[in-house]
Amino acid sequence: MLALIKKSLALTLILTLIVTIGNLTTPLLIKYILDHFIQVKSTDTAAFTLWTSLTFATFVVTSLIWYVEQLRFQQTAFTIVKDLRLALFTDLQRKGMRFYDKVPSGSIVSRLTNDTEAITDMFVSVLSTAVSAVFTLIGIYITMFFLNVKLALICLVLLPISIWIIYLYQRYSTAFYQQAREKLSEMNAKLAESISGMPIIQQFSQEKRLQDEFSETNEAYFTASFRNTKLNGLLLGPAIQLLSGIGIAIVLFYFGWASLSTSITVGLVFVFINYIQQLFNPIQQIMERLAFFQQAVVAASRIFKMMDDTEYVPAQVETATQQIKAGQVEFKNVSFSYDGQQDVLSNISFIARPGETVALVGHTGSGKSSIINLMMRFYEFERGDILIDGESIKTYATAELRAKMGLVLQDSFLYYGTIADNIRLKNEAITDAQIRAAAEFVQADRFIETFANGYDHRVVERGAAFSQGQKQLLSFARTIVTNPKILVLDEATASIDTETEQLIQEGLVRIRQGRTTLAIAHRLSTIRDAEQILVLDHGQIVERGTHDELIAQRGIYFSMYELQSKGEAITDR
Numbered sequence: 001m002l003a004l005i006k007k008s009l010a011l012t013l014i015l016t017l018i019v020t021i022g023n024l025t026t027p028l029l030i031k032y033i034l035d036h037f038i039q040v041k042s043t044d045t046a047a048f049t050l051w052t053s054l055t056f057a058t059f060v061v062t063s064l065i066w067y068v069e070q071l072r073f074q075q076t077a078f079t080i081v082k083d084l085r086l087a088l089f090t091d092l093q094r095k096g097m098r099f100y101d102k103v104p105s106g107s108i109v110s111r112l113t114n115d116t117e118a119i120t121d122m123f124v125s126v127l128s129t130a131v132s133a134v135f136t137l138i139g140i141y142i143t144m145f146f147l148n149v150k151l152a153l154i155c156l157v158l159l160p161i162s163i164w165i166i167y168l169y170q171r172y173s174t175a176f177y178q179q180a181r182e183k184l185s186e187m188n189a190k191l192a193e194s195i196s197g198m199p200i201i202q203q204f205s206q207e208k209r210l211q212d213e214f215s216e217t218n219e220a221y222f223t224a225s226f227r228n229t230k231l232n233g234l235l236l237g238p239a240i241q242l243l244s245g246i247g248i249a250i251v252l253f254y255f256g257w258a259s260l261s262t263s264i265t266v267g268l269v270f271v272f273i274n275y276i277q278q279l280f281n282p283i284q285q286i287m288e289r290l291a292f293f294q295q296a297v298v299a300a301s302r303i304f305k306m307m308d309d310t311e312y313v314p315a316q317v318e319t320a321t322q323q324i325k326a327g328q329v330e331f332k333n334v335s336f337s338y339d340g341q342q343d344v345l346s347n348i349s350f351i352a353r354p355g356e357t358v359a360l361v362g363h364t365g366s367g368k369s370s371i372i373n374l375m376m377r378f379y380e381f382e383r384g385d386i387l388i389d390g391e392s393i394k395t396y397a398t399a400e401l402r403a404k405m406g407l408v409l410q411d412s413f414l415y416y417g418t419i420a421d422n423i424r425l426k427n428e429a430i431t432d433a434q435i436r437a438a439a440e441f442v443q444a445d446r447f448i449e450t451f452a453n454g455y456d457h458r459v460v461e462r463g464a465a466f467s468q469g470q471k472q473l474l475s476f477a478r479t480i481v482t483n484p485k486i487l488v489l490d491e492a493t494a495s496i497d498t499e500t501e502q503l504i505q506e507g508l509v510r511i512r513q514g515r516t517t518l519a520i521a522h523r524l525s526t527i528r529d530a531e532q533i534l535v536l537d538h539g540q541i542v543e544r545g546t547h548d549e550l551i552a553q554r555g556i557y558f559s560m561y562e563l564q565s566k567g568e569a570i571t572d573r
């Protein structure tokens, strides 16, 4: 790939060189026509026609090659950025949860879309202009020196002045441009926040406050953009025009003065004036694109910084061939901390025998989800071990763990596609019959069959048209269809209508059958039949046993159960 890009870039550079030579040759041809035909009133029409046609042909060929060159440049740029975007996306999929904890999703999206776009802009507009500018500058000066050394030397003075203007422009414009960009992204963030939080905004009558905030950012964006526009207006157009005017005045003055002692041809004056004008075109273009360039440098550094982040998913022994057969899970003295300072789990030990359900209960923040996070290998742990069938979980290949472990989270994530797609999840080995069987098993078929298209019913907007309960049933079906040995469940807390609730309860009982299950239970009534209930408090197991044993202990579990029973009794009334 890299070789291909290099080749493509090399070809583009050659084309740019040809275009530059074309651009520099045409004024020389015109000079010849002016000096040899027009100025001397030549009657040699055949030669005149030949030279004029040659000039015209050079124009045409240069324009054509220019078109091809631009196209090649853009193609190369798009290819490079396309590859970069894919590399970034692939890298993101390997990043671990620690990475996603610390990097806001908005900035990840921005890296992948805006920043890669900024790099495309740089290649397309900046690089191509810069390359052709350098070629043009060198070409013009070399030709000028051939034509008239003294004048070429005088014209060299224009260079430092141009560089000074570029420097001035770069200094101020960058700051203004950066401010404008920042305000724009602030505005985007505010907008995204307002859209997703609209129900809360309206309910708490926050419209006015948000409107004021938005208006403030909008105003700041306007000011920053306008300041930049004013600077552009001054330096990009008039200043460069003035400099070019000075250049032309120098040429005219020099030739006017020289013509007193030597004969100066019209063609020579024309070539110099034309070159001076050509000289400032690329300078103006470079200035116009400087902001893009700086943006791209920042964008690239942000992208690479993100790719260099080494918070990857915990490593597994990918060459391992051992399989999960019985599905016994054992936590052995596991302690864990997210930040390396405060332990959220301390000395967690328990065994879930094949086919058993171990329920995790406890107040919010007690560490239930953290246990599941470790079990699912979302986070790496160093102290203690988790054993599956007696072997450390770290020694299994990722594919084996994923195949034998099923996860049902509170928030069932549905994708754009059909219901069948959502159960199959692109695993082509799963047949339609298996999908139906899984849906029937968890009794999701009842609501699926109410749709005219049944399993081909479209899921839009992450399943917004489905109820929480229906989404849960679909995620049960999705999990069960792969027939995992070990199940990890995070029971939904959202309230569900009684009829679906009943289905979910039955579904839960059914999918747990014959599988080792680690379940977070928010409603204690759902895990009364669990072989073992672990009560967590501040990251420690403070009570353990069956429902009846724990009730008899009259500890935390007992009071939680009492409280919930009362709550349910009240809602039932």
Ligand SMILES: Nc1ncnc2c1ncn2[C@@H]1O[C@H](COP(=O)(O)OP(=O)(O)OP(=O)(O)O)[C@@H](O)[C@H]1O
Residues within 6 Å of the ligand: 101, 338, 339, 344, 362, 363, 364, 365, 366, 367, 368, 369, 370, 371
């Ligand atoms: N990604 C994270 N980074 C840092 N700290 C975290 C992270 N996730 C959880 N914690 C902290 O770890 C502790 C245990 O949280 P955990 O989510 O495991 O509790 P939980 O019992 O599942 O609570 P809930 O029932 O509310 O989901 C809490 O103090 C929480 O603030």
